[in-house]
Amino acid sequence: MRIGSPKEIKNHEYRVGLTPESARELVVHGHEVWIESGAGAGIGAGDADYQAAGAIIKPSAAEIFAECTMVVKVKEPQAEERAQLREGQILYTYLHLAPDAPQTQDLLKSGVTAIAYETVTGQRGGLPLLKPMSQVAGRMSIQAGATALEKINGGRGMLLGGVPGVMPAKVAVIGGGVVGFNAAQMAAGLGADLTILDRDPEVLEQLGIHFESRAKTRFSNEANLEESVCEADLVIGAVLIPGAAAPKLVSRDLLKKMKSGAVLVDVAIDQGGCFETSRATTHQDPTYIVDDVVHYCVANMPGAVARTSTYALNNVTLPHALAIANLGWKDALRANPHLAAGLNVHAGQVTYKAVADELGYEWTPTETVLG
Numbered sequence: 001m002r003i004g005s006p007k008e009i010k011n012h013e014y015r016v017g018l019t020p021e022s023a024r025e026l027v028v029h030g031h032e033v034w035i036e037s038g039a040g041a042g043i044g045a046g047d048a049d050y051q052a053a054g055a056i057i058k059p060s061a062a063e064i065f066a067e068c069t070m071v072v073k074v075k076e077p078q079a080e081e082r083a084q085l086r087e088g089q090i091l092y093t094y095l096h097l098a099p100d101a102p103q104t105q106d107l108l109k110s111g112v113t114a115i116a117y118e119t120v121t122g123q124r125g126g127l128p129l130l131k132p133m134s135q136v137a138g139r140m141s142i143q144a145g146a147t148a149l150e151k152i153n154g155g156r157g158m159l160l161g162g163v164p165g166v167m168p169a170k171v172a173v174i175g176g177g178v179v180g181f182n183a184a185q186m187a188a189g190l191g192a193d194l195t196i197l198d199r200d201p202e203v204l205e206q207l208g209i210h211f212e213s214r215a216k217t218r219f220s221n222e223a224n225l226e227e228s229v230c231e232a233d234l235v236i237g238a239v240l241i242p243g244a245a246a247p248k249l250v251s252r253d254l255l256k257k258m259k260s261g262a263v264l265v266d267v268a269i270d271q272g273g274c275f276e277t278s279r280a281t282t283h284q285d286p287t288y289i290v291d292d293v294v295h296y297c298v299a300n301m302p303g304a305v306a307r308t309s310t311y312a313l314n315n316v317t318l319p320h321a322l323a324i325a326n327l328g329w330k331d332a333l334r335a336n337p338h339l340a341a342g343l344n345v346h347a348g349q350v351t352y353k354a355v356a357d358e359l360g361y362e363w364t365p366t367e368t369v370l371g
Contacts, residue, residue: 001325002032004068006061007039010075012283014042014306015313017072017093020053022314022321027054031325034058034068042306065089070329072321074313075300076103087111087347090329092321094118094133095344098245098358099272107345108361113329117317118270119243119352120342127242129320129342131178132312134267136302138182138238141265142190144296145171145234148263148287154294156261158233161191168193172228174220174249174274175238176203179267181210183236188214195228225249230257237266237274243344243354245272252276252291260292269297333370340366 003026005017016039018026023033033055037047047057058064064071065084073093077085082103085091087110095116097104107114117129127134142160149169151157162168171187173180176198187194188211196207197220204217211217218224229235229250235258239246246268255264255277268274269281277290280299287296302309320339323332333340344352349364356363 002068003070004034004064005072006036006064013300013303015074015310016040019314020045020049022318023055024053034064036061043310082106085110085112096270097355108348111347114345115342116344121338129316133302134178135182136309137267138179139186140301141183141236141267142186145263145265148294148296169233171234172232173236176207180238234263237268239274243352246274248276250275256291258293263294265296269299
């Protein structure tokens with residue numbers, strides 16, 4: 001199979017779909033790999049590194065979209081990329097379709113077969129292709145929040161961990177999954193006054209055992225959520241409903257009760273965000289202020305640490321890419337129901353129920369497509 005990886009064009013996105021090592025693995029298995037010139041620059045991989053791995057360097061993304069059977073990316077295709085997709089082509093990348101009607105419409109129109117990293121499931125549960133980026137984003141959320149708390153950036157002018165004789169900042173993490181756990185690890189390590197909220201008693205028990213006295217856990221009902229958010233200097237939104245839009249947990253009315261200069265970091269912004277006042281921002285212009293509360297809503301946080309993120313992502317995406325290339329997408333999905341869960345769009349049909357429900361499309365089960 002001919003597999004291509006173009007340079008990412010989303011604002012300040014430095015990751016790349018395939019590392020030189022991943023390209024080499026595909027080549028060793030008999031496949032042809034095309035890489036757009038400069039695609040790996042953001043991770044320190046030059047064209048020569050890809051050529052040494054057996055890949056072919058192409059001067060433009062247009063050739064890759066026109067000639068490759070499978071396109072491997074990181075972020076959802078932008079409008080100009082979507083216009084180049086075609087029927088019968090395989091797109092393998094993050095999509096986050098539920099809050100993105102224009103992208104969904106374009107993918108359906110193109111006839112492409114789109115497999116989304118974020119809905120592929122794991123043998124032991126969870127979302128293994130989303131997990132490494134959730135780990136990165138969770139850890140980065142505390143770095144970003146700590147910076148936003150600085151007075152020069154509109155925050156309360158607080159050091160997250162305080163100093164002897166001065167209280168640390170209060171941090172509320174909403175959601176105890178992969179993002180929330182990693183955010184909590186960073187916050188606890190810096191000495192913040194940490195509270196983690198979740199609705200699953202088992203998750204709360206596990207968090208309590210892990211963090212012991214370094215964090216407080218609270219069941220996430222309306223009363224506890226409101227109290228925790230209003231007391232916090234920094235709030236991390238870390239909720240996820242696989243494939244669906246994130247629930248709006250912090251309303252505009254609740255925002256008005258927060259401390260002046262408090263910070264919200266919405267890690268769920270890829271799925272529409274979990275704060276009512278959230279709107280996607282970029283690394284170039286990451287924050288804005290509503291009702292004296294600083295909002296950080298960068299939709300591709302891991303792109304800022306592109307090398308770490310790309311290698312972590314390739315560790316989990318490459319085995320499925322190999323399976324698709326070796327077997328063809330239909331046989332690969334038939335052989336692996338966890339990979340089959342990643343099929344979101346095929347030949348003008350929405351095959352992921354949460355996306356169909358959210359955007360009002362008829363749902364075509366993956367089993368129907370596979371026959």
